[in-house]
Amino acid sequence: ALEQAMKDLGRSYTRFDYLGHGQSTGLFTDGTISRWTDDALAVLDECTAGPQVVVGSSMGGWIGLRMALLRPDRIAGFVGIAAAPDFTARMKKDLPPEGHADLERQGYWEEPSEYSDEPYIITKKLLDDGQRNFVMTGPIDITCPVHLLQGMKDDSVPWETALDIQKALVTDNVVVSLIKNGDHRLSETEDLNRLVLATERICSQIEYS
Template identity: 40%
Template sequence: MAQTLKTPQGRTLAYHLTHGRGPCVVFLGGLKSDMQGTKAVFLEEWARREGRAFLRFDYSGHGESSGDFTDGCIGDWAQDTLAAVTALTKGKIVPVGSSMGGWQSLLLCRAMPERIAGLVTIAAAPDFTEDGYWASFTDAQKQRLETEGRVELPSDYMEPYIITRRMIEDGREQLVLRSALDLPFPVRFLQGTADTAVSVATAVKLLEHATGPDMQLQLVKDADHRFSDDRCLGLMQASLQEVLDKAADA
């Protein structure tokens, strides 16, 4: 059964914390995903076997946490992430960010660089509210967003997304690809070539934009956005282990 944490903003987050040695691995899920997802549970089981500290949680408006999804935005979920990491972990951490969680992990790296020992992302989607949603909206959709405050978008992976004007406007305050993004620790970006939600071009753009001494992008042919078959889970685990080993040697 999940435990709960009250954030400084008054939101209630559900979480599972596995105690063990550090650095603590922190799983950051995607948009409308939750901490019961395949990748989060797989890594938790791995962490338990390894005696490794591990945290998974639901952003507000997601899973078992309080609030409605349509009331949230990137900045709210960044506050949630910061609150969970601050209250529930100590010392160095290694975020593992999936999709929108990849964006959240980059915001976390900016917010507390002194706490980050390394980083793994899976199909990271930085700046997607601007470069994905807003950039692809028709004039009619932009008008609807202005007048009605929301538009509905189909998804290849779940029920339609309700995109609010607040999410778009707040997203512009959270962009990470428009200014310096220094990641001075081991970083592994993982990306499937059959991903219809996040393009290979987005992964390459992130790799080229960010700076750091040990950064790699690994493309997996025919892997989709879920990145959850045995091959992909094994690669995620291996990449995380590599980052942890390098962090231990630093």
């Protein structure tokens, strides 16, 4: 939906699947935040030119913030959809005793997924690597415009996370949109419209800055 909207507005648009996701090759269980950030930076460096607005959902929100920190000369704006920085800390804290036991015994735990019949595989490698990518441990030194979209009925990312991110961001140019009946995916028509408007608003700011 966002790709089509941006094309209709005459803007270029790049999207991709991380290692082990969607149409990309590789195993999801081989992925870490560091590896997926490297994927994103490779696409940024090799497939795009000029200032970019990064749009990231959930885990992609964490990776988008990392991109803005690592490529401040390229990232001119950021839109987060239920952005979930440092989520591996909460994931580790919420693991049941059998989850911790499985991590130590076999290196992963199979968590039942609410979105699929297939379990969600949480690896020890993912949790250990996550700590090296934390961004919520102090001020987030990002100075570009930011818009955060967050559903208040999100059962994966607490809605207060969006407020915590805006407090941590160095930039004052932050808009937080809390959607009272919004869930984690924010894929209803009105939610997609909000996403398009938020993205175009930031694009316009960059053009006239």
